[in-house]
Amino acid sequence: xxxxxxxxxxxxxxxxxxxxxxxxxxxxxxxxxxxxxxxxxxxxxxxxxxxxxxxxxxxxxxxxxxxxxxxxxxxxxxxxxxxxxxxxxxxxxxxxxxxxxxxxxxxxxxxxxxxxxxxxxxxxxxxxxxxxxxxxxxxxxxxxxxxxxxxxxxxxxxxxxxxxxxxxxxxxxxxxxxxxxxxxxxxxxxxxxxxxxxxxxxxxxxxxxxxxxxxxxxxxxxxxxxxxxxxxxxxxxxxxxxxxxxxxxxxxxxxxxxxxxxxxxxxxxxxxxxxxxxxxx
Numbered sequence: 001x002x003x004x005x006x007x008x009x010x011x012x013x014x015x016x017x018x019x020x021x022x023x024x025x026x027x028x029x030x031x032x033x034x035x036x037x038x039x040x041x042x043x044x045x046x047x048x049x050x051x052x053x054x055x056x057x058x059x060x061x062x063x064x065x066x067x068x069x070x071x072x073x074x075x076x077x078x079x080x081x082x083x084x085x086x087x088x089x090x091x092x093x094x095x096x097x098x099x100x101x102x103x104x105x106x107x108x109x110x111x112x113x114x115x116x117x118x119x120x121x122x123x124x125x126x127x128x129x130x131x132x133x134x135x136x137x138x139x140x141x142x143x144x145x146x147x148x149x150x151x152x153x154x155x156x157x158x159x160x161x162x163x164x165x166x167x168x169x170x171x172x173x174x175x176x177x178x179x180x181x182x183x184x185x186x187x188x189x190x191x192x193x194x195x196x197x198x199x200x201x202x203x204x205x206x207x208x209x210x211x212x213x214x215x216x217x218x219x220x221x222x223x224x225x226x227x228x229x230x231x232x233x234x235x236x237x238x239x240x241x242x243x244x245x246x247x248x249x250x251x252x253x254x255x256x257x258x259x260x261x262x263x264x265x266x267x268x269x270x271x272x273x274x275x276x277x278x279x280x281x
Contacts, residue, residue, distance in 0.1 A: 002053040004089045010038035013048045018209075020057035021075055025212055026131040026250050026272045027103050030073045033207025033214060034064045046070055047095055051086050061086040063095060068173070071099040072280075074106050083109035091117075097280050099124070104274040111278050124171050124277040126255040130269035131212075133248045135239045138231045138267065144200075146236040149181070149190040153199065157181040157190060160202060164219040168254070171279065190217065191240070193233045201229035203237040205249075213241055215251040218260075230260075235267040 007013040014035055021028040038045035047063040059082040060075035077083050087110060097114065100107045100121075111121050149157055158178030165175050184190045184204060193201040201224065204217035215238060220230045238249050252275060253261050265271070 002051055002058055002085075004049055004051050004085060006089065006093075007048040007050070010035065010042055010045050010048065013050070014039055017048075017050050017057060017060050021060065022211065024076050026129060026248065027076045028060075029129075029207060029209075029212065029214060029250050030101055031060055031062050031075045032209050034073055035062055036209045037207070038064075047090065047093055049086060049089060051082055058082045059086055061090055063090075063097065067175075069098050070096055071101055072097050072110060074100070074102045074110055076103050077106050077109065080109050083113065087113045099280055100276075100278040102275060103129075104276045107276045107278060111280075114280055120281045122279045122281070124169070124279050127275040127277060128253040128255045128261055129250060129272045129275045130253060130264050131248045131250040131272050132238050132267075132269045133242070134268055135235050135242065136266065136268040137235050137239065138228055140228050141232045141235070143195065144229070144232055145194050146191050146233070146240070147194065148188050149185045149192050149202065151182070151185055153192065154178055154181045154185060156199060157185065157192070157202065160219050160221060161217065163221065164217060184217075191233070191237050193229055193236070195229075200224040200227075201233040203230075203233040205237065205241060210246075212246055212248045212250060215241070215249050218251075231263045231267050234264060234269075238267070238269075 018032060021032050044065050046065050049061045051058045059077040062073045064071050064073060100110050115121060158181040161180050162177035190202055190204045192199045201220040203215060205213050206216055207214045215234060218230050218234050241249050253264060
């Protein structure tokens with residue numbers, strides 16, 4: 001179909017490929033976001049390639065290293081032929097893939113190719129991808145303040161992160177919540193909602209590519225649930241991010257949880273597409 005280029009330099013990949021991926025910025029946010037990070041954290045990048053049809057990008061193939069996981073984060077592709085060409089070239093690398101995360105149809109293309117190689121796959125989560133360009137602030141947000149989490153919050157935030165991980169990713173091994181909390185707080189990525197001086201909810205950002213970034217780690221401990229705090233955390237953090245000049249923010253939801261999907265739509269997030277996370281064995 002065209003020429004495939006395998007990259008050794010994440011900066012070169014970003015410069016040559018990201019302008020094409022940004023034409024579908026939300027759908028390609030994982031591929032874009034991690035590729036942006038790889039420019040500074042090259043050890044987290046296991047593989048990057050791109051297929052060009054003339055001077056136009058047909059598809060990109062990115063594999064990240066996250067803890068013990070090697071996740072394929074493919075760009076959106078229009079047909080199976082593109083995924084086949086990228087996958088055939090990738091097989092020369094001998095790199096092991098343990099997961100696929102991407103737009104549903106594209107992820108399924110690669111799932112089928114891996115199964116033809118003798119692998120088995122399992123759906124870890126059916127996800128919905130949403131984006132927001134304008135926040136609808138909840139009416140009950142008065143009296144609640146948002147602030148950056150501080151190092152003095154590490155113990156509590158660490159507990160919350162471990163609880164979030166158990167609920168959102170039960171297929172994954174346990175994590176050290178305090179360690180994750182400290183790293184994210186050091187990088188000013190976590191924000192908390194306070195009521196009368198008490199922490200009641202949190203949200204975080206990640207994968208900032210300047211024009212957009214992702215909202216994640218939205219969590220409210222059980223004693224404070226059903227009070228609208230998660231909606232307020234999401235709305236206030238999203239507004240802060242848009243106020244920095246971002247064109248949009250995005251987030252992923254668990255499609256089996258209609259409550260969370262409704263929460264995000266109520267504060268201004270619009271559905272973009274179905275996404276899926278496959279485990280590969």
